[in-house]
Amino acid sequence: MEKSLLLAIYITSSSIALLAAKIFISLLLYKRWRRKQRVYEDGLSGGKMVMFRSPAMQSLTSNSFMKKILKLSNKDIIGSGGYGTVYKLMINDSMAFAVKRLNKGSSERERGFERELVAMGDIKHRNIVTLHGYYTDPRDNYLIYEFMPNGSLDVVLHGRSTNKTILDWPTRYKIAVGAARGISYLHDDCIPHIIHRDIKSSNILLDQNMNARVSDFGLATLMTADETHVSTFVAGTFGYLAPEYFDTLKATTKGDVYSFGVVLLELLTGKKPTDETFVEEGTKLVTWVKSVVKEKREEYVLDRRLEDCPVDEINSAFAIALMCLELEPAKRPTMAEVVKMLEQIKSENIV
Template sequence: MANMSKGQLLGLFITLGVVTFIISKTVLAYFLYWRWSRNRVYQETMTGGKMVLFKSSGKSSVTSETLLKKTLSLTNKDIIGTGGYGTVYKLVIDEHTVFAIKRLTRNSIDQQRGFERELDAMGDIKHRNVVTLRGYYSSSHVNLLVYDLMQNGSLDGILHSRSPNKVSLDWAARNKIALGSARGIAYLHHDCIPHIIHRDIKSSNILLDEEMEARISDFGLATLINPDQTHVSTIVAGTFGYLAPEYVETGRATEKGDVYSYGVVLLELITGKRPTDEAFVEKGNNIVTWIRALVEDGCEEHAFDPDLVDVLTRREMKEAFIVAYNCLNQNPSERPTMAQVVKMLEEIKLDASSNQKEVG
C-alpha cells in the first residue's frame, strides 16, 4: 500500500466500495425474496392443477375460480393448524362464507395415498357429525382439501387449553360432544357402504361448530372395509395413547379399534386429562392403565374432573364412565359397537332429562 500512488489507492477504495455495495444489495434482495416466498404459500404450486367444488346448499355461489384466486392470496398469517398431515389455512370468501383449506404436499407416496384415502372416504358423506368436504385441488406439486371452517376449533384445543380466557365445558356440553362424535363414528361404521374405519379417532380430530356440535375430521388414515370383512391389514398408524393394543400388535384395523379410541376420548371428557398427561407418563402409564388401577381399587370417581361437581352431573358421569370402560375392554369382541354406544348414551341423556324434571 505504501508504494501505491494516490490514484491507485483511490481506485482500490472505489473498487472495494462497489464490490461491498453489490454484495450487500444481493444479500438484501435474497432476504427480501426469501421472506416474500415464505409468505406466499402457493406461489409456484398452483399451476397446471384441477380445482373441483361439489354442489351444496348455501355454498353454491362460490365458483372454483373465486376459490382458487382467494387461495393464491393465503400467507402464513392464515395458518390455523399444522402437523404431520399438512397445514390448515383459514380462507375467508365473504362475511358469510369461510373455508378451511387443508394443504398436503406431495413429497412422498404415503402423502399422496393419504390424500386419495381422504377423497375416497369423504366423497359421498353427508352427516351432521362428520365434516363436509366441499371440494379439492390437485396438481403435481400440492393437494388441497376444502372444508367448512369449524368456528370452535377442536375438542383438544378447548378441553386442554391453558388460556385464561378458555371456554369452560360443563357436563351438558361434554355430553353433547360425546354423543355427537359417537353418532358420527357410528355412521361411518354402519351406514356407509363400504364401511369406513377412521383409524385416528382422537380429541384433536373432533371439531366443534358454532353450536358446539361435534364433527369427525381428518380421514387421512381412513380405511374402507366391506361388510363381509372382519379386518383390513395395514401398517400401524395413528396416535399414541389412543391406539387399541391388538391393532398395535397385529396391524389389523377393525371397527372395534375405533371403538377403543372413542373410549379414550370419552375418558378425556370425563376426567379433563389428556391420554398422555405428564402425570401418567412420569409413572410409565397412560389414561387407560391409570383408570384400570382406580377401578381395581374401587375409587374411579377420583378420576372425575373436579370442575364438574354437581350431584346430578356425577350420576350421569358414572354412567358415561361405564360406557367408556366397556369401550376399552381388552377383548375387542366384548367391546360394544358404535351403534350400541350411541344407544347407551342416548338412554343416559333421556334418564338425565327425566331426573331433572322430577327435581324441578
C-alpha cells in the first residue's frame, strides 16, 4: 500500500515538475519576443501586427505592412497545401517577403500557428528560414518569413520549377550539408531543443545562392534537455516518417534523422519517396535503394542527371543516408554526427 502511494506521489510530482518546466520555458520565450517586437493594433479590423526587430524590418512601418498583407490576392500565391497558403508580398523592387496564411477554422490550425511561433520566435541561423513577424485578425493568422527566391528543394529537384538552375552534384551536396546543419542546430543548440517532425524536400527552401533553409515548423515539438522523447500523435508526411513512430507515438530527434536520410536519398536518386513506380511495385524509395546499395550497385539508382560525379563522394553519401535510415533508432547517428560525416566527404577528397 505504501509503495503504491509513494509511486503515485512520485508520478504526480514528476508531472507537476514537467508542466512547471514547460510553463517556465514558454514564459522565457515570450519575454524574449517582447524585447524585440514592435506591435501595432488596428481597432477597425480587429487585427494585430507584430514585427520582430531586425535590419530587414527597420525601415518598415507596421501600419503600411499590415495594409499590404490585407491586399494579398490569388495572383500573389506561390504555394499551398494542408498547412495553408503562401503568398509573395512585394514591398518594392528589391524587397519581398513570404507570407503564410493559416485559417482559424480548427483548433489544430491554431495549435500549428502557436507551435510555429514558439519554435521560430528566437531562432537565428543561416540554414533556417527567418521569421520576421506575424499578423492575426478574427479570421486568419499570417506568418511573415524572408522570401526564398529559388523555392523549395522539392519543386526544383522534381522539375516543376521555372528556375532553370541545374542541380549538379556540388549544388546537391551543398544543400545536403546546409539542411543537416540547420536540423543539427535545432536538436543541439536551441534551448529548449526542437524536434521538427516534418523534414521533407518541400520544407527545405533555397535562397538566391542555393543555400538550404529548413522551414515550416507547424508540427515542431519542444524538448527539454533531460527528455529523450515527446509523446504525441502521428503527424508528418508519408514516405518520410520513421517506422517506429507509428508503434510508439513518440517523437524523437532520431525520427528527424530518418527523415533527413530520405531527403538525402532524394538528392542522390532524383526520385520522390512516393514515386508512382514504387507504388506500382509495392515497394518504396528506402527499400529499393537499400537492396541495390547492398549489392554495391549504387550507379543503378543514381539520378541520371548527375553525370561525371566523383564515385567515392557519391558512395559515401549513400552510406551516410543508409546510416540515417537504420530501422533501430539507437543505431542512427545524431544530426551533429551526420554533419561531420558529410563535411568529411569533401575534406577527404581535398586531402
